[in-house]
Amino acid sequence: MDSTGEMIFTGDELLRGDAVNTNQSYLGQRLLDLGIFATHALCVADDREAIVTAIRDSLARRPQVLVLSGGLGPTEDDLTREAVAEALDRPLVHHEDLLELIRDRFALLGVPMGDCNRKQASVPRGASPIPISGTAPGFTVLHADTLVVALPGVPWELKEMWEGTVEPLLRRQSGSKGGHAVRRIRTFGIGESTVAEMLSGFQWRGSEVEIGTRASLEDLTIILRGTASPAGAERLDATQACICSLLGDRVLGVESGSLSEVVGELLRRTGTTVAVAESCTGGLLGKRLTDVPGSSDYFLGGVTAYSNQVKTEVLGVPTPLLAEHGAVSGEVAAAMAEGVRRLLGTHCALSTTGVAGPDGGSEQKPVGLVFIASVLGDVTQVKRLQLFGRREQIRERAALAALDLLRLRLLREKTAQ
């Protein structure tokens, strides 16, 4: 991993904290996938001198790529074109064909183009304009060994230009040096340290496959990086197969979708319909399932039973059961799942009931205690969880754990067939 990259973001909104800089994490990941490690990422105010200094400082470190984002609009605060021209000591050159493109864009949007947009048709001498998706053209220009890339700050425009133009360009450049290949193994239900321990053996085999992990609330992704050659692909295949067999059903898939998507795909493939009965998650489990386009093929609906009255009257949870075990219990979770399956007439159902906090906990039933249940065929399965974190995290983790409970059951059904 010897290539380095840098990023410079302009825009007072990033420094005032009015926006979170998601472009940085996006670009950091994409660069790394190309084998380029970002060493500096700077947000700088809309001040021409400060931007010029930042560009010069970066170029002095001779990165392979310097990505600038933002400041390509038509207003006086948009200074990136001028700053790059000054830092690279090249004049700005007007491109009439670029102006035509911008004019066409405006015509398409049914908006007249303003005079101020004229300056957007200029790029530093020797720079190549990037085909535009929005109305702010980007450009690339090679300066010494550094590819300087200027992109808009609007995330979707930045992504389109990056994936459509810049990434292919960088791939071609590094093609001569071999190039990099990446595999992502998505897992659920294991921690980063457990994975590190399980995989520690791999690090010693000198396999030229680099193994990294990326953890989020939703899942843990194991990232394998190797060379793009046929021999490299073979090594990646072998490593991937080995890791997948070690982790077994903890693996959601290679280059797979989210847990909701994986569960949805299993439901769709097996022709299984599902319903949910939620207490502590308050609708979040249904929301997760329906995040997936086309989920109406298998998700029929659900009942959020926040009060005990809804649990008994709508879901048919027996009142004595509630009185004996309390709403937060495995017995009630099971009765909720069975009740909603009966009510909605689905093949299977999931339920959640727990103490999301911050209040409402007791010694026997502390904040974070959650019961989830799944019912499929004749079998109801209940799981007790002790979750940590704030209310929001406890609710998210409970919903994800319920989805995973269903995933594992559907997987076993499939294997048993």
Added chain:
Amino acid sequence: MDSTGEMIFTGDELLRGDAVNTNQSYLGQRLLDLGIFATHALCVADDREAIVTAIRDSLARRPQVLVLSGGLGPTEDDLTREAVAEALDRPLVHHEDLLELIRDRFALLGVPMGDCNRKQASVPRGASPIPISGTAPGFTVLHADTLVVALPGVPWELKEMWEGTVEPLLRRQSGSKGGHAVRRIRTFGIGESTVAEMLSGFQWRGSEVEIGTRASLEDLTIILRGTASPAGAERLDATQACICSLLGDRVLGVESGSLSEVVGELLRRTGTTVAVAESCTGGLLGKRLTDVPGSSDYFLGGVTAYSNQVKTEVLGVPTPLLAEHGAVSGEVAAAMAEGVRRLLGTHCALSTTGVAGPDGGSEQKPVGLVFIASVLGDVTQVKRLQLFGRREQIRERAALAALDLLRLRLLREKTAQ
């Protein structure tokens, strides 16, 4: 606004894109609330030389504050202490009392303290350690005119130290210069440009109150900044009163909570219980309402009726109504809200039905068409929305619009009484 601040974040995870830098937007906002405008925010790799250079470059620009975040842990990658000492040309000094504090922390967590934690008890000569919340002590040190602040990268630890120690320190410093006061007016249902137009008059009165806006999917906050003097407070009061009267019921509140919290407070105060019937939002509306701790006082539950069968069989939407108008219609939205209120026996109810996309749209019922309904007392109110964006945004906007529909009705009820 003459004071400036800078931020330096260390941590390869930020540069690899494994984490989004939420500390930056947090610190940017907090600095601005103190009247300090951030001019540079840099993420730099875990490399001692690079960190030292970054600190020196920043100090050369003489900001009032330089905040460093991350790199205070016990590992070899944690280089902030050493880098600050080198950049400021001061030796590291061991503090035995700090080591005691760290040892106590570990004892409290029931974990033995490692040898490597010893180095966390050192700070540059002349620096003041910050009382610790986690196990990584921070510190502040005044260098020339710049207050250098080193904080952990863990967001909650950073926030605790910032609000508990650094902010009071900066407030005392700026107290002599007058200090700043901030008011936040939270609004829903108006765009940034509309607000800008409505408020354009204010800019001309030379009122010494600076007006800014901060927009998110959830709401639009109008931020007033002035001086903390009694005369300044009077000016802020006058401006705030004027804006609130201009915007009327678009105002959620001054320094208020989220839309869900405001609706929850209205429900609680009026002793009103609520239920939800959701189609396109799939549980999200219930999730939003139950994001608020204590929401079980007024939220009894809901039915997610993703399939038409659930709409008719559970919610009692008449089959002919569905056949005549289709599931995505004002008529069905109204019947859903009325149905769930009847089923759960609440005072009021909300419903959503629409085309969230990306598929399922038609010429008559395009993606983004959503009907929401509220029922309260004898009156059912229906609203037709044409929303834009991706599936996720359409669903979020539909849920928020439904909450706002209820807010306005509850407000009018209150006024009518």
